[in-house]
Amino acid sequence: MSARQAVYNIGYLDEQTKRMIRRALLKAVAIPGFQVPFASREVPMPRGWGTGGVQVTAAVIGEDDVLKVIDQGADDTTNAVSIRSFFASVARVATTTRTDEATIIQTRHRIPETPLSEGQVLVYQVPIPEPLRFLEPRETETRRLHALEEYGLMFVKLYEDIARFGHIAKTYDYPVLVGGRYLMSPSPIPSFDNPKMHRNPALQLFGAGREKRIYAVPPFTSVESLGFEDFPFEPQRFDEPCALCGSTGGYLDEVITDDAGGSMFVCSDTDHCERTATRSGTESATGTEAIA
Amino acid sequence: MYVAVKGGERAIANAHALLAEQGRGHPELPAIDPAQVEGQLGVLVSRVMTEGSLYDPALAARAVLQAQGDVLEAVTLMRSYRTTLPRFGYTCAVDTAGLAPQRRISATFKDLPGGQQLGATFDYTHRLFSTPSSGADVPDRHDGSPDADDPAMPRVADLLGVGALIEPDARPGQDAAEPGDLTREPSVFPMSRAERLQALARSDEGFLLGLAYSSQRGFGTTHPFAGEVRVGEVEVEFDAPELGFAVPLGRIEVTECQMVNQFTGSAETPAQFTRGYGLAFGRSERKAMSMSIVDRALRGAEFDERVASPVQDEEFVISHGDNVAATGFVEHLKLPHYVDFQAELMLVRKLNAEFEEAHA
Numbered sequence: 001m002s003a004r005q006a007v008y009n010i011g012y013l014d015e016q017t018k019r020m021i022r023r024a025l026l027k028a029v030a031i032p033g034f035q036v037p038f039a040s041r042e043v044p045m046p047r048g049w050g051t052g053g054v055q056v057t058a059a060v061i062g063e064d065d066v067l068k069v070i071d072q073g074a075d076d077t078t079n080a081v082s083i084r085s086f087f088a089s090v091a092r093v094a095t096t097t098r099t100d101e102a103t104i105i106q107t108r109h110r111i112p113e114t115p116l117s118e119g120q121v122l123v124y125q126v127p128i129p130e131p132l133r134f135l136e137p138r139e140t141e142t143r144r145l146h147a148l149e150e151y152g153l154m155f156v157k158l159y160e161d162i163a164r165f166g167h168i169a170k171t172y173d174y175p176v177l178v179g180g181r182y183l184m185s186p187s188p189i190p191s192f193d194n195p196k197m198h199r200n201p202a203l204q205l206f207g208a209g210r211e212k213r214i215y216a217v218p219p220f221t222s223v224e225s226l227g228f229e230d231f232p233f234e235p236q237r238f239d240e241p242c243a244l245c246g247s248t249g250g251y252l253d254e255v256i257t258d259d260a261g262g263s264m265f266v267c268s269d270t271d272h273c274e275r276t277a278t279r280s281g282t283e284s285a286t287g288t289e290a291i292a
Numbered sequence: 293m294y295v296a297v298k299g300g301e302r303a304i305a306n307a308h309a310l311l312a313e314q315g316r317g318h319p320e321l322p323a324i325d326p327a328q329v330e331g332q333l334g335v336l337v338s339r340v341m342t343e344g345s346l347y348d349p350a351l352a353a354r355a356v357l358q359a360q361g362d363v364l365e366a367v368t369l370m371r372s373y374r375t376t377l378p379r380f381g382y383t384c385a386v387d388t389a390g391l392a393p394q395r396r397i398s399a400t401f402k403d404l405p406g407g408q409q410l411g412a413t414f415d416y417t418h419r420l421f422s423t424p425s426s427g428a429d430v431p432d433r434h435d436g437s438p439d440a441d442d443p444a445m446p447r448v449a450d451l452l453g454v455g456a457l458i459e460p461d462a463r464p465g466q467d468a469a470e471p472g473d474l475t476r477e478p479s480v481f482p483m484s485r486a487e488r489l490q491a492l493a494r495s496d497e498g499f500l501l502g503l504a505y506s507s508q509r510g511f512g513t514t515h516p517f518a519g520e521v522r523v524g525e526v527e528v529e530f531d532a533p534e535l536g537f538a539v540p541l542g543r544i545e546v547t548e549c550q551m552v553n554q555f556t557g558s559a560e561t562p563a564q565f566t567r568g569y570g571l572a573f574g575r576s577e578r579k580a581m582s583m584s585i586v587d588r589a590l591r592g593a594e595f596d597e598r599v600a601s602p603v604q605d606e607e608f609v610i611s612h613g614d615n616v617a618a619t620g621f622v623e624h625l626k627l628p629h630y631v632d633f634q635a636e637l638m639l640v641r642k643l644n645a646e647f648e649e650a651h652a
Contacts, residue, residue: 047624
């Protein structure tokens with residue numbers, strides 16, 4: 001055969017597709033928390049590895065944007081590295097690991113510890129956009145439940161947790177009510193991060209590529225984690241500081257250090273850890289790569 | 293010191309170099325030419341084109357090589373390229389009755405206009421290993437094969453249609469003239485039959501085979517007969533508006549299956565046969581047959597049939613048949629989940645502590 005070249009557009013997606021996604025995004029922003037169906041395209045990484053986030057980012061990114069990509073809070077996890085280098089090569093944009101320097105942050109499973117500001121866009125990778133999916137597997141049925149604002153199923157699930165364990169036993173992907181209307185999956189971020197979504201000045205966009213859904217939380221929108229008057233929502237808390245940078249109040253990863261039950265707790269947000277460490281002159285979570 | 297998944301760019305580059313090395317095989321043996329794959333692994337190339345939704349044998353052969361024989365990886369390559377191609381328009385519906393078949397069989401009639409033609413098939417071969425040296429030899433054909441004179445071969449479903457013994461191709465008002473396109477428009481359930489057929493054509497061969505088999509074994513039975521299976525090349529024409537007539541673009545090889553199914557009739561409809569339809573690129577008989585059985589099973593609501601089995605459930609079948617989505621999501625469990633796992637770890641510890649306290 002001839003050595004025919006396969007040619008790809010700048011930013012990978014073709015312009016028609018970008019426009020289609022932007023339209024879906026506009027609709028999503030207009031109806032906070034509502035899942036907008038979109039004709040999800042294939043992207044050159046596997047489904048379930050951030051294809052929704054990648055399409056949203058590809059549709060909103062421009063040449064003067066600065067992109068940060070995190071997975072589990074860290075810039076140096078392999079999938080974050082892979083997606084960042086994808087955009088650096090196909091969209092030729094500047095990238096950063098600093099939360100405050102980024103105009104677009106694509107994330108999987110975390111919201112950065114550094115507070116976001118107006119003008120920033122946080123793009124979430126979403127595996128299962130439907131918060132009711134594990135209570136009702138049918139799309140036709142859950143769509144009706146949203147239309148009727150019928151969220152009894154979810155409250156019964158939370159109530160059953162309390163009846164059985166004495167407290168709500170949901171630790172991540174903790175359901176939220178957006179703008180007082182739509183029940184929404186915050187993606188599998190730990191419930192620790194949920195309060196950061198509420199009235200956040202940044203634009204929060206959610207892309208579920210495999211499930212073909214886009215949704216959004218516009219800046220300064222109310223995001224309420226579900227609870228009861230006598231059993232209100234309680235995010236998880238850590239008792240100890242990060243073993244590397246010494247900061248408190250952040251989400252920590254438990255790192256097994258030996259085979260005798262030893263472990264240490266370190267920041268999940270590597271950028272936060274690094275900057276706290278620089279200020280105090282200690283080693284940080286990113287610094288450990290050299291030792292690995 | 294910690295967390296093997298935090299490896300960054302160097303680890304990825306090394307992994308890719310290792311992958312390329314493994315894919316190359318023994319360095320002293322010649323690398324496989326894509327043209328060899330296209331010519332000698334035609335059935336595999338057909339599957340990659342069908343599930344990749346792109347008719348391009350040369351590119352599919354390259355995908356198979358680049359994916360080191362991993363079919364789903366090759367399909368992903370095809371799809372991620374296809375999706376970036378600009379869309380000029382839609383071709384005219386292909387006329388499979390005008391397809392000059394290299395293979396055409398019917399299990400419902402002993403003989404029929406145009407006759408039965410076995411063609412290239414694994415059917416009736418003895419599955420014994422050939423000796424390594426004779427594997428490359430092509431035995432001589434005997435005389436008398438009718439492929440030269442190419443008689444008219446009307447579709448079996450059309451023959452039955454003359455006596456109104458089978459439902460027509462499309463029911464009045466059943467489908468709009470312009471079919472939907474799942475790859476360009478948002479899809480929501482319930483789907484039109486045209487959208488469903490598109491989804492089935494892209495679905496995993498193994499998944500459809502399993503579902504079709506489950507239907508044959510009683511989970512949503514459809515009483516199928518292989519009305520016709522035909523393989524051959526069909527002309528593709530494009531109706532360019534500025535010309536006012538259809539322009540032939542070329543020929544593609546397809547496999548078509550018309551499954552004929554029993555239907556005892558309802559209050560409004562007399563007893564007649566119904567159909568399931570399957571169409572795939574290249575030589576893909578198993579896929580086309582499975583597809584046609586699943587297509588018919590999914591039409592239960594149209595015929596007031598009891599819908600109780602997986603194969604009859606549109607959301608179940610269509611949502612899980614796409615192997616690019618399925619393999620991606622199953623394999624994404626390899627990605628780090630330690631943030632969520634940490635949250636669960638804390639919950640289990642808390643529950644355990646509460647349990648100890650209560651039982652102290």
